[in-house]
Each structure stands twice: as C-alpha cells, then as structure tokens.
Amino acid sequence: MAAAADKKNMPIPFKVTFVGGAIAGISEILTMYPLDVVKTRIQLQDNNAKGADRYNNMFDCFKKIVKQEGFSRLYRGISAPILMEAPKRATKFAANDEWGKFYRKAFGVDKQTQALSVLTGATAGATESFVVVPFELVKIRLQDKASAGKYNGMIDVVKKIVAQEGPLAMYNGLESTMWRHITWNAGYFGCIHQVKSMLPKQETKKGLMLNDLIAGSVGGAVGTILNTPFDVVKSRIQNTTRVPGVVPKYNWTLPSVALVAKEEGFAALYKGFVPKVLRLGPGGGILLVVFTTVVDYWKSMQP
Template sequence: MFSLLSSSSMKPNQESGRDRTKTKIALTSLSAMLAESTTFPIDLTKTRLQLHGQSLATSRPTNSFRVASEIVRQQGPLGLYKGLSPAILRHLFYTPIRIVGYEHLRDLFGSHGGSISLSEKAIVGGISGVIAQVVASPADLVKVRMQADGHMVSQGLQPRYSGPFDALNKIIRAEGIRGLWKGVFPNVQRAFLVNMGELACYDHAKRFVIQNRISEDNIYAHSLASVMSGLSATALSCPADVVKTRMMNQAVSNKERIMYNSSYDCLVKTVKIEGLKALWKGFFPTWARLGPWQFVFWVSYEKLRQIAGLSSF
C-alpha cells in the first residue's frame, strides 16, 4: 500500500517534469530559429569562404567582405539567405537535443548536491552535441549543399538544387540514404568541440560572473558569457568545421571524381595545398556569427525561461 501511495505521489512530479522538458524544447527551438534567422548571412559567408581555394579558378585571395559583396551583387540581398529553410529545420532537432540534453546530464552528474567541474561540463557538452549532430546531420548536409550552390552560380554554372526538398530527393537518388550522413564524422567531431566550448564555457562563465558579483543574473551576464563561449567554441572547432564543409559539399556520381576520400585525406590535402592557416579559414566570420548567434539565443532563451516560470539555465 505504501508503495502504491509513493508511486501515485510521484506521478504529478513526473508529469510536471515532462511538462518542463516540453516547455524547454519549445523555448529552445523558438530561440534557435530567431538566432539562426538573424545570423544566417554571416554563416553563408563563412561557408563560401571555407570552400574558396579548392580549385585553381578560385585561388586568388579573398576575404569575408568581398565574398558577401559578391553574393549580393550576383543574387541580390535575398541571396544571403539561400539555404535558410534547411538551417532552421536542422535547429528544430539539433538545438533542443543539445541544450536540453546538456541540462539533464549536468543535473544528473550534479545530483549529489554540488556543482560539476569545468572538465565535466565540457564532456557533458560534447556528448550532448554529438547526439544532436547525428540526428540533425541530413538537414545540415542539405544546408551546406544549398549554400555552396550560390558559389557555382557565381562561376556561371547551373545550381544543383531548386530547393531543400529537391536537394533531399537528388541526394538520396544519387548517393542513397547513407548519403544524407556524408561528412557525419567531421560533423560529429565539430559538434563535440563546439558544444564542449560553447555550453561548458557559457555555463561556467555565467556562474563565474554571478558568483564574483560582476553582474546579476541578467542580460549583461548572459551577453558576457555568450561572447566568451563563442570565442572558445570557434577556436576549438574551426579546423573540423572546414573539413566538414568540404566533405559535405562534394557530391558523388559516376561522372565525377571525388576530391577527398576521407576526413583525414581532406585535412592532409587542405594543409598540403593551402597551408596550416587554411584550417582556420572563416575564423572571423565564424566568430562574428557565433557571438551574435549566442547573444540572440541565450538572451532570448533565458528571458523566455523567466517568462515561463523556469529557473535560469
């Protein structure tokens, strides 16, 4: 009888816990969509910059401003948003899994009553990012392919895809279902590094700012922590991001010879042909994007959690 009473008394708590999780997922998705829409042109510029230098035809030096200007000149301002729909679709899976997953794992590790260390937060963040990226990899692939299509248009070539669903169908027909997970290994590597730097650094930096009374738990603390985490995530992940972008962009067909046989082959060829600095191509647009992305995301997410009656992240 006591067991029945105890189990029945747990049901409201379990249900309220599930309700809180659902609320967090909804708020995370909304905040991610807002952040992605705001910073997408910077992400597009970064992707084009990372693809620059793969062929002799595009070997002349360039920079972020020149790449962005070229996109606007050839495709108009809306060209800066090519690939936005699969990017938003990706974040509907990717961001809730990694953010809510991190929070659950963090609370689980800290269930003994104390807060977990920075290294433990880094591991938890990395694991959450890996799981989320495996799920969201097909949408990420479509996003990269559609962003790279604009680069082909600038060379006078026809784009490969007319839209995200056309891209999805053509990739499956030409490369099979497994083709949707092309580049998943460098993608997962990048996700581990990004989330290790981003989530752990944001979490730790925010608590450092609050505990040392630099600021209250407000927009200033969230902004400062987001900038610090953006820099950390960019420095760690940029080489894997370059490899991921190049691996995901190359399509496979009987008529075409693939440039890279594996992630390691891509890494070696990139360094051999373009030098070690090429692994940090797009560093500043990546940081310029991660900083505002995290600012918009974390500030809106923390505010929405407050409105919904949830505790701070």
C-alpha cells in the first residue's frame, strides 16, 4: 500500500510529461480537427460575406465545405497542426508541471492551490505560445477558403510568407497568440484543479479516468469561453498578408478586439464559438485522459 502511494506521489520527469503531452495532443487533433477548420472559416468571415460564401452556422459551414470543396477540405492544413501538436501539447503539460514546481517552491507551499493552478496555467500558456505561432500561421493560411490555388501545401506557405513578408513574418500574431493561450491555459488548469476537488473520490482506474474526462472537459469549455475573442482576432491577424509600409487593419490584439466589436457587434467576438467549444471541451477531456494514462503507465513501469 505504501509503495502504491509512493508511486502516486512520485515526481514526474520532464521527458515523461513531454512525451505524454505529445501523445495527448496528437490524439486530440486527429479526433477533432474538422471542427477547427469550421471554427476558423467562421472566424475569418465578416459581415460582407454573401450567398454561397456566407456560413450561417456550424452545420451550414460543414455542408458548404463538403459540397463546394469536397470532404478532404475538412482536413486541409492538418500537416501543420500534426507537426505542431507534439511540441505544443508537450510544452503545455511540461511547462505547467515545471512552472508548478517553481511557484510552489517560490511561495513556500507543498500542494497546488486554486490560485497557483491559474497562475501556473497562464505562465505555461505564455511559454507554449512561442512554440505554436509559426504552425498556427501556416494552418490559418491553409484553412482559409481563399487559399485554394494560392498555396500548394505547408512548405509552400512557409516559402511564400518568407519571400513576400520576410522571415520575421512567421511570428506574425505572437502577441494575440499569447493572449489566447494565457487565458485558455489559466481557465483550463485552474478549472481542472477546482473540478477534481469537487468530484467524488475514485479508487478504480475507470473512475479516475471518468473524473479526468469531466474535469478536462469543463476546463476546456471554460478556457474556450475566456479566450475566444482573442482567437477570433488572432485568426484575422495571421490571415493578413503584410505589405511593407502599410499598417494592417488587424494588428494588435486589444485594438482589434475593439474594432471587431465596433464594426460587427460584440457577438462577432464569439464567431466560431460552437465548433470551438465542441472541440476544446471534449478535446480538453481527451487531452487530460491520454496524458494521465501515459504518466500512469510510466509510473507502473517503475520498480
């Protein structure tokens, strides 16, 4: 019994959290990617879109993409997220674990608290942002309907962005990405801590997995509520081709949030919310379950 308790509380090495996060991320993206394509299309749409080019809701967007462009279009640009998911999710969980250790030591506490969970998640989100920006940029450009015929794939996107906008353009949208990831991770990890403390204690593997699924799904939904306005403007900022000497319409995050609200109404800041929350709610549960499963497997292999 003591040995089991020791294994449960044993520190997890960085390489284990990294691998666990990578496996969890790829599992989530393969399951939920079409919802991300639909979310991006709706976010990029302004009030001027008409007729066949206008998406009235999530289901209309799905239907029009499949009818007009083919089913495979729902997986357009997945190569960038697949390549991104391993370092992105690995960085998310590894950074959250490492920052948690740092803050607990800095504040002189033994256990993670609600406040520390939020702070740790926010810091992990900021760390994660530096990894994901180039991949997100490529993904957004490929997911846009106007990209058909413009780009031949992920490598072509990178070549054209660098040639037309310069090497630093691969980090366009870094500031808005940080806003998006700080708010999502703060909500996600903060809620996981709180929800787990409220759920009935489980002893069986199935019960523990169910708690992880519930906590992760709630965390994913709350994180999505917090970060969707920043995600909307991030999509628009990253889909803008930079021209030397011309200030783009969408440039910095908070002014862009205010501009979208002014021109299209406050509700426009939540464009794509339904497919986004349907992806990142259950997706957050999938992430936590897969990550925990990998970590538990590693613990079971220890002498």
